[in-house]
Amino acid sequence: MNNSLSGPIPDLHLPKLKHLNLSNNNLSGPIPPSLQKFPTSSFLGNVFLCGIPLEPCPGTSPSPSPVSPSPPNTRSFWNKLSLEEKVQSLAQHQLHPKERPLQVEGEKNPRENTAADLLRASAEVLGKGSYGTTYKAVLEDGTIVVVKRLKEVVAGKKDFEQQMELVGKVGQHQNVVPLRAYYYSKDEKLLVYDYVQLGSLSAALHGNKAAGRTPMDWETRVKIALGAARGMAYLHAEGGGKFIHGNIKSSNILISQEISACVTEFGIAQLMAPPHIHPRLIGYRAPEVLETKKPTQKSDVYSFGVLLLEMLTGKAPLRSPGREDFIEHLPRWVQSVVREEWTSEVFDVDLLKHPNIEDEMVQMLQVAMACVAVLPDQRPRMEEVVGRIEEIRNSYSDTRTSPEDKI
Missing domain, CATH: 1.10.510.10 (Transferase(Phosphotransferase) domain 1)
Incomplete structure (x- = not known):
């Protein structure tokens, strides 16, 4: 424990291993099948770990048996959104300035990405934080965005939308990641940001x-x-x-x-x-x-x-x-x-x-x-x-x- 370990855990095949403590590190991704027999305490303090005995990885269903979880690439949460009503709603809340649409680097005639593009995008889990899960989504035209799926939002729709409009206006600074779009419904609250290439501090x-x-x-x-x-x-x-x-x-x-x-x-x-x-x-x-x-x-x-x-x-x-x-x-x-x-x-x-x-x-x-x-x-x-x-x-x-x- 407390060894500053990071990255995924390799699938170690050590049948004689009796005790394991990987707690309080920076490990990420699914817990490999060979280590799923160990208790929750062996893995606590790794925010980005998932799978048995912790919470299921996004896009997987809980299983009583220690089967191998799916890799942390998923589109399942997008599928919960009904396209007919929600695409229109999300499209209304895009915060891209018209003169500065999301674009592919080097593209001469960029087109503004629609909410439908976002919902059809493949999504990869980047990590779990105190406010929810963050995904990297590649749009159909190749543009990369980051989508944050919020949990435990207590604000109503009006307050949420007012705050997000303010965040969109305020976030126009070279040292701030701008909010590009947001979505609010009873079941889903999503925020869309620019993708920053080199990761976190x-x-x-x-x-x-x-x-x-x-x-x-x-x-x-x-x-x-x-x-x-x-x-x-x-x-x-x-x-x-x-x-x-x-x-x-x-x-x-x-x-x-x-x-x-x-x-x-x-x-x-x-x-x-x-x-x-x-x-x-x-x-x-x-x-x-x-x-x-x-x-x-x-x-x-x-x-x-x-x-x-x-x-x-x-x-x-x-x-x-x-x-x-x-x-x-x-x-x-x-x-x-x-x-x-x-x-x-x-x-x-x-x-x-x-x-x-x-x-x-x-x-x-x-x-x-x-x-x-x-x-x-x-x-x-x-x-x-x-x-x-x-x-x-x-x-x-x-x-x-x-x-x-x-x-």
Whole structure:
């Protein structure tokens, strides 16, 4: 457990294996048949795992016998939608600006994709989050979109549609993933986003190094932190200063082809039932949110501070160092180390291999610690965070890079 393992579990044929604990990792996909005999506790804490003994994989039916689940490619949830009425409804809620329809890269005469295209698309499960399941859908003309199938929405249709229209208008920023369409019915609530090619910050930070993953260098981390901060500051400034993300975490920071951060899943928290917070996500939640269940802009800042600490330390926001009965929050651990004046020991060992960046990392650590202040009023605004990260980047980039190489 707690080994930062990621990816699918291989079908291990080890008949003499008596005990198995793969809990609290980043494993994904179906549990192979040879391991389905082990209890649920062997697999807990892997949000993207599915199949016996956990919940069935999307597109499969529960089975009392340990049969091999289907691969996580499914069209079944689309088939639940009745095309006659629902295509028209979904088409009315497409948020593509007419001058900027979804298009295939390099296509000279793109046509606007209709809801029918979306519903006929093949869908692949990307993962399960606290708000629902996310799918990658390839439309008939080759365009790739991401569809989020929400669960436990408590907002009525009018409130849902008003919020989604606002999200569609607000999400026009280079560091924000735009909402392209949405759908609301009694049984289905769907959101359609642009597909961001390089995946999430979480995968980039915690992916399997044994699989040849190159550790993310410091300049890349600074660039992504700055982009994410700019996206968050923009969202906070829109909507009369009342707009809240509510679910900032490394898996909701996506990395574009230009190695720029794009914030996704914003504006949904207000529509959802107070979530049963997955243990992995408790580490991102501000102390007051764990009590009130109501996110604010100040709690967004706290979550962003945890995100910065995750990038600085390379560690997950919630840890169980050697003891299953002891949970350690990342901010608390960093504070304890810094208090003992062992500041350099908090940093990711992959970063310490690079020369002349420790002072810059210490300054970024100070920004992060300001964001995770226990009292909300002591935390900076996201606009201030952007300014401080820009100062840190600019004060050191001249000494390390040529002008054309600057971030």
